[in-house]
Amino acid sequence: MVPTCIWWTIRKERNQGHFEGKKSNIQKIKADCLGIYYFWCKQVAIDNIGNVFNAIDWL
DSSP states (O other), rough: HHHHHHHHHHHHHHIIIIIIOOOOOHHHHHHHHHHHHHHHHHHHHHHOOHHHHHHHHHH
């Protein structure tokens, strides 16, 4: 799931830069990636949210 999350975030940022002329710094890109990862994990493991926090801490 992590590689897909990174790919999704980079693709989204690339499209925003290309089509909307927006540029983001690396800290915003990292925060967006972690936010998307958290959201996806929360949707999959809704009953055990502790594992999601452990996975984010591991990153």
